[in-house]
Amino acid sequence: MTKELLQQVRVVDPVSGTDQLADVLITDGYIQSVETTISEIPADTSVRDCQGLILGPGLVDLYSHSGEPGFEERETLSSLMAAASTGGFTRLAILPDTLPPLDNPAGLAALNQKMQALKQARVQTSSPPLLYCWGALTQDVAGQQMTELAELAEAGVIGFTDGRPLSNLGLLRRMLEYLQPFGKPVALMPCDQKLAGNGVMREGIQSLRYGLPGNPAIAESAALAAILEIVAAIGTPVHLMRISTRRSVELIADAKTRGLPVTASTTWMHLLLNTEEVGSYDPNLRLDPPLGNPVDQAALLQGVREGIIDAIAVDHTPYTYEEKTVAFAEAPPGAIGLELALPLLWHNLVNKGDWSALELWQRISTKTAICLQQTPSAIEPGQLAELVLFNPQETWSVEKQTLKSHSANTPWLGHALTGRVVQTWCPAS
Numbered sequence: 001m002t003k004e005l006l007q008q009v010r011v012v013d014p015v016s017g018t019d020q021l022a023d024v025l026i027t028d029g030y031i032q033s034v035e036t037t038i039s040e041i042p043a044d045t046s047v048r049d050c051q052g053l054i055l056g057p058g059l060v061d062l063y064s065h066s067g068e069p070g071f072e073e074r075e076t077l078s079s080l081m082a083a084a085s086t087g088g089f090t091r092l093a094i095l096p097d098t099l100p101p102l103d104n105p106a107g108l109a110a111l112n113q114k115m116q117a118l119k120q121a122r123v124q125t126s127s128p129p130l131l132y133c134w135g136a137l138t139q140d141v142a143g144q145q146m147t148e149l150a151e152l153a154e155a156g157v158i159g160f161t162d163g164r165p166l167s168n169l170g171l172l173r174r175m176l177e178y179l180q181p182f183g184k185p186v187a188l189m190p191c192d193q194k195l196a197g198n199g200v201m202r203e204g205i206q207s208l209r210y211g212l213p214g215n216p217a218i219a220e221s222a223a224l225a226a227i228l229e230i231v232a233a234i235g236t237p238v239h240l241m242r243i244s245t246r247r248s249v250e251l252i253a254d255a256k257t258r259g260l261p262v263t264a265s266t267t268w269m270h271l272l273l274n275t276e277e278v279g280s281y282d283p284n285l286r287l288d289p290p291l292g293n294p295v296d297q298a299a300l301l302q303g304v305r306e307g308i309i310d311a312i313a314v315d316h317t318p319y320t321y322e323e324k325t326v327a328f329a330e331a332p333p334g335a336i337g338l339e340l341a342l343p344l345l346w347h348n349l350v351n352k353g354d355w356s357a358l359e360l361w362q363r364i365s366t367k368t369a370i371c372l373q374q375t376p377s378a379i380e381p382g383q384l385a386e387l388v389l390f391n392p393q394e395t396w397s398v399e400k401q402t403l404k405s406h407s408a409n410t411p412w413l414g415h416a417l418t419g420r421v422v423q424t425w426c427p428a429s
Contacts, residue, residue, distance in 0.1 A: 003027050003042055006389070009050035013057060014362035015378035024055060026385045029428060033381055052393060056361045057377040058090025058386040058426060059342065060368040062265055063134065063163065063187065063241060064316035065334070067406070069111065070099025075318040075406050077111075077118055077131075080338075082404035083316070084129045087338040088388035088421040092129050093372060095163040096136040103136035103147045105155040112156070127426040132158035132372070134187070137166070137175055144168055146175055149182070158372060159185030161241070165193055169226055176236040185373055187239040190224035190248070191289065200286060200329045202244075204293045206275040212329060215290050221247040228255050228262070237261035239371055243309060244270050244289040246299035253308045263371045265311040266300050268341045268364075272348055273297070277411070283324050283331035284411045290333075304363055305355065311367040314341050318407035336405050340412055343419030346392055351418075385425040394420040 067075030096102035135157030199215025207214035317334025
């Protein structure tokens with residue numbers, strides 16, 4: 001029997017709405033007690049002084065990329081799990097764009113078997129996160145042929161998405177009709193690729209100034225408006241992923257006012273950065289969708305706080321040094337983030353007084369679990385210990401050797417950050 005006592009830790013629990021100092025006793029993977037002070041300490045208990053530390057529910061990521069299978073030089077399942085645990089994530093949903101893609105039960109079964117073996121071996125981390133797989137909606141590059149959705153649902157996918165835009169709205173309508181009885185999340189990325197053209201950053205004053213092809217905001221909002229019309233007609237719940245523009249926030253607010261069954265997420269980098277940072281031409285700032293203009297960033301921040309945007313996703317996208325060390329316009333879009341999201345969100349939003357600790361934790365833990373139709377973890381006696389212990393004052397340097405991820409494609413490489421996860425507890429199964 002293992003017993004851990006966290007003394008005078010700041011407990012931040014969005015489920016109960018508490019933010020308080022307490023002693024927390026963990027026994028054999030379960031929360032045994034949460035009290036103002038635990039005076040009678042059981043024998044053989046490991047006691048840790050946690051003054052200045054924060055204990056919150058484990059973080060949940062809606063969608064991220066795994067290199068394995070097919071791109072192990074970018075990320076393996078082992079390194080992905082280690083990066084997630086190091087960043088405080090206890091649940092992680094993997095997008096289906098592996099090689100081969102997760103568009104059939106056999107491929108899904110093989111990946112699940114590998115994940116389970118790694119978890120049992122507890123490789124690289126003593127507390128590996130729970131991994132889930134999104135099933136692909138379509139099974140061809142052009143996105144014109146739907147997968148065997150019923151078979152994927154039976155195989156245990158967490159939900160359905162391609163993780164990229166769908167251009168065939170007629171097919172989307174049929175898929176939403178077909179998927180309605182399954183009751184699993186369906187995540188869609190709104191983007192009209194013809195309107196986006198060859199744009200590599202958000203169209204606006206900065207794109208003209210930097211001489212980079214612009215991707216107009218209407219490429220997202222026009223596609224979003226079409227998706228919302230289909231949802232209104234069909235009624236199948238949909239999650240709107242990677243929201244990045246002010247107009248999209250307005251459209252989602254209107255949709256929710258009308259009672260449409262939609263949830264939405266943006267990524268952590270779209271909350272923290274905007275087009276003004278692209279002037280560095282750092283290829284790690286090339287994202288899809290591109291970073292928004294300052295008005296977009298402000299609308300996203302307000303939308304998340306008001307609940308229009310339900311959750312914050314990491315969208316961890318690893319690439320090798322060689323793939324990213326090219327000109328900005330030629331770089332593949334995406335950046336890593338599992339080990340960086342919590343420290344940077346805390347420092348830029350909570351430390352500066354814009355958000356409360358509860359607001360941040362709700363958007364990266366509780367609400368993300370709800371978007372996946374899962375029960376959020378809570379810090380209450382009798383609950384499984386699915387927790388993260390965070391030191392908001394610890395300073396560390398983001399270097400290749402300090403990251404658990406195989407890849408280091410982040411604009412914060414070489415920077416000193418304040419805030420680091422001390423420990424992550426994750427259920428054994």
